[in-house]
Amino acid sequence: MTYLLKIAFCSVLALPLSAAAVNSTTLPDLGVNAFSSLSPEKEKLIGDMMLKQTRAQLPMVSDPLLDEYLHTLGQALVAKAEGVRFPFTFSWVNSPEINAFAMLGGNIVSNTGTLAVADSESEFASVMSHEIVHVTQRHIARAVEAKSQNAPLTMASLLGSILLTIANPEAGMAGLMATQGIAAQTAINFTRSNEQEADRIGIQLLAKGGYDPYAMPEFFNKLSEKTRFSNTQLAFLYTHPLSQARISDSRVRAEQFERKFVPDSSDFALAKARIWARYQLKGKEALAYFQKKVATPGGNTKANQYGLALTLFDNGDVKAAEQILLKLRAHDDKNLFYIDAMTDVYIQTKQTDKALQMLEQEYLLRPNNQVITLNYANAAMAAKSERLALHLLKNLLYFKPDTYLAYEMLIDAYKSLNDMAKYFEARADLYYQLAIYPKAIDDINESLNRLAETDKLESRRLEAKKKQWQAEFARLKQLN
Template structure:
């Protein structure tokens, strides 16, 4: 499914969002300095606000295959962690640089470039384990509490620091230092001391989750080598200072575990191929990349065939892409990577009925899988079966109520049916996901104007939704 990246310019740090209108979590009655004491409940609620603002400010990747992989891997590790206080969610940013960060409340973000350069799944997992520990050990929450005690701290200033440092780490860190002086320096020192703890517990978590604990020092060494002869610091290292002592310490800690071979999952090379084809290289570069790999010893792999098929599809060479995918599916017709790509081929070659037939069979087997559901809904939309698409999307949002693509497709489905009241309501929910509170409220008003006098129940429901939006927006503004 080629519905992948959303870049949304920041709409201002005061335009914040808590959660979807149909599943809103009340904001805490914080009073005084909201950050003086962050209980786990407050941390989760404020973290949700922060993540929505981050989603509105960075080029987030809304790719169901990547999303499923990252959340399965990340939550598999969280299940083995100690000190977990709330559910975790994992996200991708479309960025070729190596970087990852965690925010309050169990939200963890990785650049696509981080997985692209990993030599093993354990190396990538080591980055995720490090970020998970930052949350479970409350490093971020304690740092925020410390900063709030030394100087007045608003949600807007906190978000500004995080987002600026993530988008442009060098400028962000310089800006933070210039604006907050010694108070911020103490916060950075505090963070550096936490890096060692995140390494130590992260290595243990790696081992507990079935990954190679030696992968963490190996990945650290790789980062160090990349910057040895360069004047440019890696983005990851601005927020995760890496010294030779830290590399040595992580190596010593890893040696406490017996070294063993840990094979990558079957999905890892396919995810890596997808990232190289769709996010790391341009189209011509991707084709050359996979052709070169396939010509190398040991390179005739399913992952490289899959990556080449994606690159050929993006070049609009649908026949060549289908030939590769047909062979892959003949060996594994339930593989969701191949299913997703073949759906795109069928739709692009005006064979929507064939796509629908293929996806209906898979949906009956796995009705709650977001990859199958979103592809099925997309094919239904292309075939103008808008009511089928609505049924699929509503079911998906019932249990995964932050799925951006589902909201986006819901808007298109209502437009296709010319149901303008529901169209504007769905668009309001979409703006809600993008942290644009004023536009979300405006679209509810437009939706109300589409109703007739016979729609009294709908009118009362939308008025209640509008009031909820206004109330939460007012409470959020008090944090700034």
């Protein structure tokens, strides 16, 4: 779906709240120095805070199809991992750079560019398995504990260094070490030790998960080749130092397993095509890329046809996109990638009745699937059926409260209905999910101001929500 997040967020002081704490009016006691001793509960709480803050400040991707793919792959690996202490989450950053990183509390983020350059699903899975092991082996938690004992450590300083590392890896790593007063050589040695362990256990996890364990050394070798004759370093290599010895060691580890052919899933190929069409390239450049792909011998695959359909649509040739999608759906009418793109075509060509009919049937089969629900709500909005859209979105948020596009669509639906009290509350809920407490509280006050004097019960509900948020914000600011 082409619905995009339109609210710009920026916050330096606002601190996020963990998913576990959302349903509670009290927060666990973090202690005077929250970082000096990280229990699993405390690590998850702080990790979720940092993830929400990161989502508010980095160009995160709110793409239900890519989210579903990454979540499915990541959770399948986590299910085979040892030492899992809490639920994992997987997110995307919109960046062509090859990079991925793990945060406290099982929160793993990948750049879209990482999947774009992966030649196989096993290669991409090798990056995810490596990051999962960083969490299960408590590499990040132990590093944070060690740093907090050498110098005062606040959420702002730690988060600031992490964000800088992502945006400018060389400056970020220097800033992180300077902020914590840690000697550079000590930090590098500690990192190398953890990287080797993450490689070793990550290769085992790859094999357990049904992927090719040889994919990890092959991906490492590819990264090494990319920088051999270059003066610039890949972002991934700043945070994951890569030596020839490490590549050789990972190859020896992989050779402990029998080599076998592991085919890529169709979703991998479609997700990769989507990233190239919508994130790596733009406009005419993306169209030329897929036209060449399809025309190349052996390149007329379903994934490349799908990518071509997306780029045709984005460049205004909606009818040509529709013809390709109709042929693809004729062989696989339940495919979420095709359903999503077909919804956009139907809406663009004013065939909302066809979109609603298609999505109603799919919704009955998969009522909690975010791709189906968000597209169904989008089609309902296009058909001026705001009440239907509200019903769908509220049900989805009950099961998946961090679906940011759902909040944006709620905001638009309430505005269309001129229900300004609900409009401001929905916007406040979105700010709250992104941990931008001051704006969330301001919008709750706006919602209260829009209520009629007779809405006593609704007023009490909003006042209780505001007080809870104010208490949480005050408590979380103590970490700074």
